[in-house]
Amino acid sequence: MTRIPHTTSGEPNPLHALTLDRLRRRTSMKWRTYPDDVLPMWVAEMDVPLAEPVVHALTEALALGDTGYPAGTGYAEALAGFAAKRWGWDGLAVERTAIVPDVMLGVVEMLKLVTGPGDPVVVNSPVYPPFYQFVEHMDRQVVEAPLGADLRIDLDTLDESFRRATTGGRRAAFLLCSPHNPTGTVHTADELAAVAALADHHGVRVVADEIHAPLTAADADFVPYLTVPGGESGLSLMSASKAWNLAGLKAALAIAGPASAADLARLPEEVGHGPSHLGIIAHSAALSDGTAWLDALLAGLDDNRRLLADLLAEHLPAITYRPGDATYLAWLDCRALGLGDDPADVFLRRGRVALTSGIPFGTGGAGHVRLNLATSPELITEGVRRMAAALD
Incomplete structure (x- = not known):
C-alpha cells in the first residue's frame, strides 16, 4: 500500500474555534453529566464545530425533507475512496460491506456471526470499557x-490467551482495538500480520474495531487489519464518527475480508435498519469532502499532545505520559502520585476536572486516567492546572 501523507490543509484549527461559554450550551453527555464548575475532559466528544461539508450535506437534506430510511452504498463508496487515498488500500470492496447502527453494535453482530453463547472473546487490556460490557451482555466470556x-x-x-480460549475445541474470537483505545498505539503491519498468524494457528476469528483509524499523528501509518497477510478472514468495523465528531449521528460499516464474505452475508437484514439516514449522509460527506478539515484537526491534535507532555512535565512530573500515535485520548499513569486505584475520583472531587477512570479498562487500568485532548490549548492548560491543584 502507498499512503498519501497528511497535508497542510489551509483550514483553521477547529480546536481553536469554540469558547467555553459556547461549549457549555451543548446538551450532550460530555457537557451535561457534571455540574458547571467541573471541566469535562472525559468522554470521546470533541470540542469542535462540524466540518462545513457535513453541515452543508445535512442542511440540504433537511431542506429537502430527506429524513427517511437509508438506502444504497454511498457510505461504503465514500469510505472506500477515503481508504484508497489515505491508506493506499484499494481492496475495500463495497460488495463486502454492510451498514450497521454504530461500531459497538456492529461488533456485537460480527461476534454473533463467528461465536456462540458462552464462547470466549479475547481483548488486549487495558481497553475501551464497552468491550467488556457489550461482550458480557451478549453472553460471551472475556x-x-x-x-x-x-x-x-x-x-x-x-x-x-488464544490457547486458553480455544481449549477443548471451543470457538473463540479476538476483538482487536486498532488503533488502540486508550493508549493511542498504532499497530504496525508486522504486528498485525503476527496477530493474524496466531489467530489462524489457533482457529480464532478476528473482529477489528478500527473507529479511530483516521485519527493518526502525522508520522504514523494506520494499517487496516484486512490488508495484512492472513487478515483476509477478518471482519472490521469502521466509521467517520470519532474523526469528525458525529457520535450523535449514528452510522458505521462492517467490512469483510475476502475469506469472511460468507459470514457477513449471514448478517440479519434488519440490522441495516438501525443506522440513521442523516447519519449516513453526514458520514459520507465527511469521508468524501471533509479531509481538509480533518488535516487541520490532526495538526491541532499533534500540537495538543506536545502541549500536554510539556504541562505534565512542568506541573505533574510524577505522571507518566507516552503520547500516542492516534486517537485524541491520553492515557496517564498516575500511580506514583499515591492516589489509589481511582485517581480520576480525586481529580474530580478536589480539582473539579472530569477524567475517565482507568479501572473499567480492565487489567492495567488501576491508577490510570484517560484524558480527552480534543479541546483548545487553553482548556488543556486549565485541566492540568486543576489536576495539580487537586494535590495541594
Whole structure:
C-alpha cells in the first residue's frame, strides 16, 4: 500500500474555534453529566464545530425533507475512496460491506456471526470499557491478553490467551482495538500480520474495531487489519464518527475480508435498519469532502499532545505520559502520585476536572486516567492546572 501523507490543509484549527461559554450550551453527555464548575475532559466528544461539508450535506437534506430510511452504498463508496487515498488500500470492496447502527453494535453482530453463547472473546487490556460490557451482555466470556509494558500487543501473551480460549475445541474470537483505545498505539503491519498468524494457528476469528483509524499523528501509518497477510478472514468495523465528531449521528460499516464474505452475508437484514439516514449522509460527506478539515484537526491534535507532555512535565512530573500515535485520548499513569486505584475520583472531587477512570479498562487500568485532548490549548492548560491543584 502507498499512503498519501497528511497535508497542510489551509483550514483553521477547529480546536481553536469554540469558547467555553459556547461549549457549555451543548446538551450532550460530555457537557451535561457534571455540574458547571467541573471541566469535562472525559468522554470521546470533541470540542469542535462540524466540518462545513457535513453541515452543508445535512442542511440540504433537511431542506429537502430527506429524513427517511437509508438506502444504497454511498457510505461504503465514500469510505472506500477515503481508504484508497489515505491508506493506499484499494481492496475495500463495497460488495463486502454492510451498514450497521454504530461500531459497538456492529461488533456485537460480527461476534454473533463467528461465536456462540458462552464462547470466549479475547481483548488486549487495558481497553475501551464497552468491550467488556457489550461482550458480557451478549453472553460471551472475556479473556484478557494484557498489553506489554511498552503498551503494545504482547504476542506471547496473546498466543497463550488464544490457547486458553480455544481449549477443548471451543470457538473463540479476538476483538482487536486498532488503533488502540486508550493508549493511542498504532499497530504496525508486522504486528498485525503476527496477530493474524496466531489467530489462524489457533482457529480464532478476528473482529477489528478500527473507529479511530483516521485519527493518526502525522508520522504514523494506520494499517487496516484486512490488508495484512492472513487478515483476509477478518471482519472490521469502521466509521467517520470519532474523526469528525458525529457520535450523535449514528452510522458505521462492517467490512469483510475476502475469506469472511460468507459470514457477513449471514448478517440479519434488519440490522441495516438501525443506522440513521442523516447519519449516513453526514458520514459520507465527511469521508468524501471533509479531509481538509480533518488535516487541520490532526495538526491541532499533534500540537495538543506536545502541549500536554510539556504541562505534565512542568506541573505533574510524577505522571507518566507516552503520547500516542492516534486517537485524541491520553492515557496517564498516575500511580506514583499515591492516589489509589481511582485517581480520576480525586481529580474530580478536589480539582473539579472530569477524567475517565482507568479501572473499567480492565487489567492495567488501576491508577490510570484517560484524558480527552480534543479541546483548545487553553482548556488543556486549565485541566492540568486543576489536576495539580487537586494535590495541594
